[in-house]
Amino acid sequence: MSSLKLIAISGSLRKASYTTALLRTLSAQAAAKGSDSIEIEVAEVADVPVYNQDLDIEPNPEGVTRLRAQVNAADGVIIASPEYNYAMPGSTKNLIDWLSRPYGKAALAGKPVLIITTSPGSTGGVRAQGQIRGTLAAIGAHPLGGAEVVIPAIDKKFVDGHFADEANLKFIQTALDRLIAEIELRKK
Numbered sequence: 001m002s003s004l005k006l007i008a009i010s011g012s013l014r015k016a017s018y019t020t021a022l023l024r025t026l027s028a029q030a031a032a033k034g035s036d037s038i039e040i041e042v043a044e045v046a047d048v049p050v051y052n053q054d055l056d057i058e059p060n061p062e063g064v065t066r067l068r069a070q071v072n073a074a075d076g077v078i079i080a081s082p083e084y085n086y087a088m089p090g091s092t093k094n095l096i097d098w099l100s101r102p103y104g105k106a107a108l109a110g111k112p113v114l115i116i117t118t119s120p121g122s123t124g125g126v127r128a129q130g131q132i133r134g135t136l137a138a139i140g141a142h143p144l145g146g147a148e149v150v151i152p153a154i155d156k157k158f159v160d161g162h163f164a165d166e167a168n169l170k171f172i173q174t175a176l177d178r179l180i181a182e183i184e185l186r187k188k
Contacts, residue, residue, distance in 0.1 A: 004183060006040045007074035009067075011081030011092030013046055018154045018163075019080045019118045025163040026078070026172065038180065040078070043070050051097040064098050071099055071107035076183045077141075078176075080116040081132060083125035088132050096132070100139040109140040112186065114179045116149040116172065124150030144182060149175050 008027060010020040020042070027040040047063035055061055060068070071077060081092040099108040115132050117125025129148050136143045149172055151157070157165040 004038050004075045004180060005073065006038065006076050006078055006179070007070045008040050008042045008078040008080065009045060009071075009095060010042070011079065011089055011095065013091050017082075018120075018158065019082050019116075021158065021161060022116070022118065022151065022154070022163045023078065023080050025169075026176075028162075029169075038176075041070065041074075043067055045091075045095055048095060048098060051094050051101075056098075056101055067095070068099065068107045071111065074111070075187075076112045076114070076179050077108065078114045078116065078179075079132060079136075080118065081125065081128055083117055083119045083121075083123070083128035086127045088128040088135075092128070092132060093135065096135055096139070106139055108136065110142065112142045112144060112179055112182045114144045114149070114175055116151065116175075118151040118154040120153060120155040122152050124152035124154075126150050142182070142186075144175065144179050146178055147171075147175070 008023040010017060010023055012019040023042045027042050030038050030040045045063065045067060048067055049055060049061050081088055100106045113136055115129055117129040119125040129150055133143045151168055157163055157168065
């Protein structure tokens with residue numbers, strides 16, 4: 001396996017976001033393995049404005065330029081999102097909208113994407129998962145098939161700010177292994 005870079009994008013803008021903290025835990029675990037084979041970088045998205053085609057001109061807003069460059073440079077993408085009111089939040093949709101433009105040159109086009117959804121509730125964001133998957137497919141991204149990663153009761157799975165649910169971490173690692181295999185297959 002060659003060295004791979006994944007960009008992890010959280011659909012939550014909350015400073016104490018469980019979803020973002022989960023991504024930071026995954027990034028730290030990848031770094032702690034001491035392997036140069038995979039890097040997970042957590043994107044900063046708080047300064048990405050609401051999509052407005054009037055703003056989608058050169059030069060783009062700084063946050064948009066940075067995020068598009070990060071996705072373009074990555075071998076694959078992890079999108080993690082909470083579920084709000086039975087749906088993906090507007091922040092997640094907004095980020096996908098920015099990454100779907102400009103038409104024909106979308107940063108997400110052709111990228112393998114692992115979707116992770118979270119919720120303090122019992123369904124783990126499964127309804128948001130379906131919406132994100134459909135939106136990504138519509139713009140030419142490649143959402144990872146197979147078992148969906150949904151994390152219920154996420155607010156109960158942290159110790160000292162780190163996601164600590166071993167069963168879910170093992171399941172996520174299995175999904176990451178599938179994402180890596182998909183990336184390697186596409187590189188051939």
